Amino acid sequence: MKKIDHNPCRHNWPFKGILLSALIVIFSLSDVMAGVLVSPTVIFLSNRSRTGRMTVQNPTDTKQEVTVRFSFGLPESDSLGNIRVNLNDSISTDPNSALGWLKAFPRKMNVEPNATQIIRFVASPPKEIPDGEYWARVIVRARAAETEIPSATDENAITTRLNMVMQTAIMLKFRQGELVSQIEVTDLQATPTPENVEVMVDISSKGTASYIGMLHCRLLDANNNEISKTATQLAVYHDIRRRLNLPLKGNDFKKPFQIELYITNKGRNDIAAEDMISGNEVTLTQTVD
Amino acid sequence: MSKLSTPLMVVRFALVAVLVILVGSSGVLAQDVAVGSATATVQAVLAVTATAALAFGTVYQGIPKSIANNNASAGIYTIAGQGGAGVSVYMQLPDYLNTSTGDDRMVVSFSTSDASMDSTNNVDPASFGSGWQNTNPHTFPSAATVGTVGQNQSAIFLGGKVIPSVDQAAGAYTADIILTVAYNGS
Numbered sequence: 117m118k119k120i121d122h123n124p125c126r127h128n129w130p131f132k133g134i135l136l137s138a139l140i141v142i143f144s145l146s147d148v149m150a151g152v153l154v155s156p157t158v159i160f161l162s163n164r165s166r167t168g169r170m171t172v173q174n175p176t177d178t179k180q181e182v183t184v185r186f187s188f189g190l191p192e193s194d195s196l197g198n199i200r201v202n203l204n205d206s207i208s209t210d211p212n213s214a215l216g217w218l219k220a221f222p223r224k225m226n227v228e229p230n231a232t233q234i235i236r237f238v239a240s241p242p243k244e245i246p247d248g249e250y251w252a253r254v255i256v257r258a259r260a261a262e263t264e265i266p267s268a269t270d271e272n273a274i275t276t277r278l279n280m281v282m283q284t285a286i287m288l289k290f291r292q293g294e295l296v297s298q299i300e301v302t303d304l305q306a307t308p309t310p311e312n313v314e315v316m317v318d319i320s321s322k323g324t325a326s327y328i329g330m331l332h333c334r335l336l337d338a339n340n341n342e343i344s345k346t347a348t349q350l351a352v353y354h355d356i357r358r359r360l361n362l363p364l365k366g367n368d369f370k371k372p373f374q375i376e377l378y379i380t381n382k383g384r385n386d387i388a389a390e391d392m393i394s395g396n397e398v399t400l401t402q403t404v405d
Numbered sequence: 406m407s408k409l410s411t412p413l414m415v416v417r418f419a420l421v422a423v424l425v426i427l428v429g430s431s432g433v434l435a436q437d438v439a440v441g442s443a444t445a446t447v448q449a450v451l452a453v454t455a456t457a458a459l460a461f462g463t464v465y466q467g468i469p470k471s472i473a474n475n476n477a478s479a480g481i482y483t484i485a486g487q488g489g490a491g492v493s494v495y496m497q498l499p500d501y502l503n504t505s506t507g508d509d510r511m512v513v514s515f516s517t518s519d520a521s522m523d524s525t526n527n528v529d530p531a532s533f534g535s536g537w538q539n540t541n542p543h544t545f546p547s548a549a550t551v552g553t554v555g556q557n558q559s560a561i562f563l564g565g566k567v568i569p570s571v572d573q574a575a576g577a578y579t580a581d582i583i584l585t586v587a588y589n590g591s
Contacts, residue, residue, distance in 0.1 A: 150455045158591045191493075191589045203495075253587065273575060274464045275578070279580070287587075287588070349589070
């Protein structure tokens with residue numbers, strides 16, 4: 117069997133990624149009229165460090181009015197494996213919701229053109245809170261602070277202005293105690309279609325913290341030749357179903373085909389290593405009927 | 406912004422810009438150096454921006470006016486960040502535009518094909534690249550991503566229609582369009 121490269125990101129990705137990301141963001145935002153850039157995209161607090169921060173940058177030439185509030189929303193799947201983050205502004209019934217005991221400073225501000233504002237977060241969890249990971253979404257809303265409505269060309273005319281408002285929903289995690297990140301694949305199905313093999317995988321979190329990682333999948337022929345592969349980011353908070361489509365490329369592959377699934381929390385360059393909770397790895401294969 | 410006249414100037418500008426980010430934005434990037442090798446952790450960014458508002462221009466009483474999502478007057482949002490990462494995208498669209506005094510309102514509507522989502526770094530609504538064309542702005546595809554791997558930006562082009570009544574009061578009308586974006590993988 118061929119050696120499996122479980123880490124497609126190892127090829128000097130970090131520095132190339134930095135340069136490419138920076139360049140693309142800089143050039144693409146050069147003529148922006150409204151909006152902000154937020155970083156990081158996940159904020160971690162804990163019982164040892166109950167404060168955190170986020171950077172909000174205004175890359176535009178206009179002053180931005182920025183507000184910060186909290187919401188709740190986890191990546192959830194439907195029966196077809198479609199993933200969405202559904203935001204819920206009211207108090208969540210999820211026992212791991214951190215809504216209600218988080219504060220942000222400042223919550224409303226004007227950010228001058230090309231300026232940066234630090235938002236600080238403080239967690240005040242209830243006493244005797246059980247060990248575990250608690251979640252909320254930080255909603256950063258931005259809009260141009262000053263807008264002008266175009267003037268009508270004659271006095272009987274009507275003019276309009278639609279204000280473009282932007283919101284980013286950033287995950288915030290509060291960690292209490294020593295936590296474990298673990299998942300279990302509860303179901304795996306591979307269904308061939310004329311052009312693809314559709315893979316459905318059901319995953320359950322079995323740890324005390326969310327599982328953040330990568331989901332890799334390869335389609336192999338009877339001689340272990342790779343037909344196609346895909347990889348996607350994975351976040352498992354409770355139960356989730358993911359759908360992957362592996363293209364059937366070429367006709368010279370010998371049946372029966374099989375899929376190879378590999379889940380790991382390595383390869384996430386968007387989250388600092390010290391913030392990752394090392395979890396289990398899962399490797400599964402299944403014949404495509 | 407002035408145009409850069411030579412490739413060399415572009416490269417210089419790019420390097421300066423990267424340095425500004427690396428040095429000046431400690432909150433954006435963190436770098437760890439180990440013996441014998443260098444590694445860096447990118448604290449990924451998410452930037453949701455608008456480069457153009459949906460502009461109906463001047464309209465007249467009793468005459469509806471539509472802007473297609475591939476028109477130069479279409480609204481343009483961009484989502485920049487980690488290329489290829491899945492995102493949830495929601496758009497809150499108004500039913501009416503209101504006068505500043507609130508004494509009159511005008512119907513605005515968005516059909517189920519009034520948006521396009523282009524994942525090729527293109528920000529020109531007239532030259533759609535690849536992605537979801539003429540899709541529903543009320544329900545964006547669940548497979549939406551921030552561009553593709555190596556191309557870290559998607560754009561949303563939005564059209565719509567205003568329907569002024571025959572006795573619509575002259576004046577200026579406004580409303581908000583709110584785009585919300587969240588990473589699915591974190």
